[in-house]
Amino acid sequence: MTIVFDPERRRSTHVESSLAVQWVRDEPPMERRTHFKLIVDGNEVPFEGSYDYGDSKIKERFPDADALERDRLVTALGEKNFKAVNIGCEFDKEIFLETWRNLVSQGLKSFRVSTYYIEVNRADPASERVWRCEG
Numbered sequence: 001m002t003i004v005f006d007p008e009r010r011r012s013t014h015v016e017s018s019l020a021v022q023w024v025r026d027e028p029p030m031e032r033r034t035h036f037k038l039i040v041d042g043n044e045v046p047f048e049g050s051y052d053y054g055d056s057k058i059k060e061r062f063p064d065a066d067a068l069e070r071d072r073l074v075t076a077l078g079e080k081n082f083k084a085v086n087i088g089c090e091f092d093k094e095i096f097l098e099t100w101r102n103l104v105s106q107g108l109k110s111f112r113v114s115t116y117y118i119e120v121n122r123a124d125p126a127s128e129r130v131w132r133c134e135g
Contacts (some may be wrong), residue, residue: 097133
């Protein structure tokens with residue numbers, strides 16, 4: 001799998017399929033959301049990715065830790081996890097996750113970066129399917 005990053009357009013492209021993911025803009029840091037475009041079969045599909053730093057893992061492992069201790073543990077964990085839900089088009093989920101991970105990993109050498117894609121049929125929340133590309 002060959003993925004190339006174009007720093008001028010802030011876009012990562014899977015060479016064999018031409019599927020690409022491009023950064024659009026960030027929301028303020030406290031909102032932990034970023035806007036992207038998925039480019040597949042010549043179509044540009046906007047989507048929003050949320051992210052966390054492993055906060056939920058720390059809360060689960062150390063439920064009694066105070067805010068300062070949780071912050072220290074999250075910093076020591078050194079990860080950044082991006083998640084997208086229900087992107088409105090058909091695409092190869094595995095190629096998308098690898099390409100998206102390539103894009104969001106740029107400049108984050110000290111982090112373990114993972115990407116997740118979730119599809120949920122809104123009429124049936126139990127239908128959730130999750131794909132992951134963990135760093």
